[in-house]
Amino acid sequence: xxxxxxxxxxxxxxxxxxxxxxxxxxxxxxxxxxxxxxxxxxxxxxxxxxxxxxxxxxxxxxxxxxxxxxxxxxxxxxxxxxxxxxxxxxxxxxxxxxxxxxxxxxxxxxxxxxxxxxxxxxxxxxxxxxxxxxxxxxxxxxxxxxxxxxxxxxxxxxxxxxxxxxxxxxxxxxxxxxxxxxxxxxxxxxxxxxxxxxxxxxxxxxxxxxxxxxxxxxxxxxxxxxxxxxxxxxxxxxxxxxxxxxxxxxxxxxxxxxxxxxxxxxxxxxxxxxxxxxxxxx
Amino acid sequence: xxxxxxxxxxxxxxxxxxxxxxxxxxxxxxxxxxxxxxxxxxxxxxxxxxxxxxxxxxxxxxxxxxxxxxxxxxxxxxxxxxxxxxxxxxxxxxxxxxxxxxxxxxxxxxxxxxxxxxxxxxxxx
Ligand SMILES: C[S@@+](CC[C@H](N)C(=O)[O-])C[C@H]1O[C@@H](n2cnc3c(N)ncnc32)[C@H](O)[C@@H]1O
Numbered sequence: 001x002x003x004x005x006x007x008x009x010x011x012x013x014x015x016x017x018x019x020x021x022x023x024x025x026x027x028x029x030x031x032x033x034x035x036x037x038x039x040x041x042x043x044x045x046x047x048x049x050x051x052x053x054x055x056x057x058x059x060x061x062x063x064x065x066x067x068x069x070x071x072x073x074x075x076x077x078x079x080x081x082x083x084x085x086x087x088x089x090x091x092x093x094x095x096x097x098x099x100x101x102x103x104x105x106x107x108x109x110x111x112x113x114x115x116x117x118x119x120x121x122x123x124x125x126x127x128x129x130x131x132x133x134x135x136x137x138x139x140x141x142x143x144x145x146x147x148x149x150x151x152x153x154x155x156x157x158x159x160x161x162x163x164x165x166x167x168x169x170x171x172x173x174x175x176x177x178x179x180x181x182x183x184x185x186x187x188x189x190x191x192x193x194x195x196x197x198x199x200x201x202x203x204x205x206x207x208x209x210x211x212x213x214x215x216x217x218x219x220x221x222x223x224x225x226x227x228x229x230x231x232x233x234x235x236x237x238x239x240x241x242x243x244x245x246x247x248x249x250x251x252x253x254x255x256x257x258x259x260x261x262x263x264x265x266x267x268x269x270x271x272x273x274x275x276x277x278x279x280x281x282x
Numbered sequence: 283x284x285x286x287x288x289x290x291x292x293x294x295x296x297x298x299x300x301x302x303x304x305x306x307x308x309x310x311x312x313x314x315x316x317x318x319x320x321x322x323x324x325x326x327x328x329x330x331x332x333x334x335x336x337x338x339x340x341x342x343x344x345x346x347x348x349x350x351x352x353x354x355x356x357x358x359x360x361x362x363x364x365x366x367x368x369x370x371x372x373x374x375x376x377x378x379x380x381x382x383x384x385x386x387x388x389x390x391x392x393x394x395x396x397x398x399x400x401x402x403x404x405x406x407x
Contacts, residue, residue: 050325052285073325073371075286085393094319096286100398104405107296107398109305112289112332132402141405145296 003163009129014059014080019087023060032119035196036063039117039157040070042185042200042209051114054149056102056158057121059083061093067117068094075113077102103138105145115154116146122160122199126167139171143178143201153204155182159196168197175201187212283394285329285370287380288338295406296398297387304384306337309344312378315394321367329370330358342369 004013014022022028045051051072055064058076060083067074074095078084084097100106103125125142126135146156162168172183182202188194189211200209290296291304335354342350349365358366380389380396387404390397 049328050322052325052329073285075289079399084395089393089395096283097395098286098398099395101400104400105296107291107406108289109291109332130402141407 003123003161005124005127010124011080011082014083016082016086019060019080019082022083023062023087023091029062032062033066035119035159036066036117038187038196039063039119039159039198040066042157042198043115043117043155044209045072045115052112054113054116054146054156055095056116056118056146056156057124058088058095058097060087061091061095063117063119064088064093064095077106102142103133105141106149107145108149110148111151112149113154114151116150116156118156118158118160120159120161122158122171123162123167126162126170136170136174139174140178143175143180147178147180147203150203153202153206155203155206156180156201158199158201160199162197171199175199179203181205183208185209185211188214190214283371283374284338284341287375287396288333288341288370291382297382297385297400298404298406300382300385300387300406302384304382305334306341307380307382307389309341309375310379310381312345312391313376314345315374315376316368316372317374319371321364323363323367326363326366326370330366338369342373345373345375347373 007013043053053067053072053074055067055074055076058064058074058078059080061076064074064076076084076088076093076095076097077100078088078097079099079101081099084099088097102121125138127133128135150156160171162171168184175182180201180203182200185198185200185208187196187198191214198211202208288306290307291300295301296304336352339350339352342348347369350362350369355362374394375391376394378391380391381387382389
């Protein structure tokens with residue numbers, strides 16, 4: 001099977017149809033949010049503070065939603081108008097969205113962001129979509145301007161799908177030249193299914209975190225344990241946007257209330273069915 | 283939204299040959315909306331040092347919001363914090379243009395999304 005980035009440029013590949021299909025696919029939702037959780041963990045942000053973050057290649061906001069939930073403010077960049085305008089806006093994500101090609105670099109004031117995440121995006125920068133595109137040049141431009149937009153100290157965590165070791169090498173090398181420390185973190189390196197690669201970049205001197213060990217079965221259990229720990233930690237945070245662990249229902253009620261304050265039309269009225277799990281129908 | 287717009291461009295050369303006088307971007311032909319979000323003083327206090335007060339106030343005034351004083355007060359009153367929250371996080375430019383004073387380039391905003399795409403030959407170095 002070919003990789004999407006080899007089929008067509010991102011803004012074409014993620015047209016209206018694909019953007020919708022991508023976002024409503026429950027398997028994709030689950031995987032993206034799992035990887036986002038891990039990326040947020042690797043960011044290692046100070047616990048009790050709402051941060052200002054960048055979501056690079058934010059798409060329809062699957063990753064950004066978790067930043068909302070963790071009480072952070074974020075700016076999302078993406079090159080696909082369909083992902084942004086058709087899907088992210090429809091889903092009312094909270095972040096500020098920009099239509100931007102990350103290979104052209106950022107223009108943010110130095111030290112603006114407390115951190116950055118990027119989920120399943122970086123591999124797109126390795127493809128030259130036009131004859132004027134040079135992947136090494138675009139990577140350099142991207143990493144240099146990102147480095148300056150981040151504050152010292154901070155981190156940028158990228159989950160990505162390289163297609164070769166050469167690609168990994170090219171990416172880490174350009175990041176280093178741009179001034180970043182850090183390196184590659186591989187979770188579950190021995191499991192074919194659960195193996196995931198994260199590029200964990202650092203501004204200022206910091207130690208590289210370790211990957212999660214073990215096979216998938218073990219790792220699942222491990223994952224659950226990490227999850228409860230993480231949730232406990234998150235509960236401790238105070239003063240953010242959404243602090244307490246909320247039940248699905250509370251969350252839905254809050255969102256609905258927000259929409260009502262904003263005068264959105266057609267917000268369903270609350271009933272005993274609100275936020276109930278739907279039975280899966282075949 | 284202004285929280286991110288006011289984070290754009292001071293010295294980095296985003297667009298080729300655009301190196302000076304490129305902050306803040308100037309709005310024109312705007313259509314505004316207000317989207318209430320819960321207040322978070324902690325975030326505001328942490329963001330304040332990164333902010334150029336005068337640029338914030340001038341931008342807010344250009345959008346018809348006069349709630350903030352031109353000179354930055356040493357400590358903000360509760361009312362001023364409320365006003366700051368409103369201007370930075372609740373006020374959104376749905377449609378309009380942002381013009382760079384330095385190079386004259388216009389970045390259009392549609393559906394609240396600024397279009398920052400450059401032609402290949404315009405990309406900075
Ligand atoms: C697999 S999706 C991931 C979206 C989102 N991060 C998530 O986890 O659901 C990849 C995204 O990268 C974006 N992308 C690819 N190349 C890009 C570029 N050069 N600049 C900005 N975004 C890009 C695509 O438009 C697409 O939305």
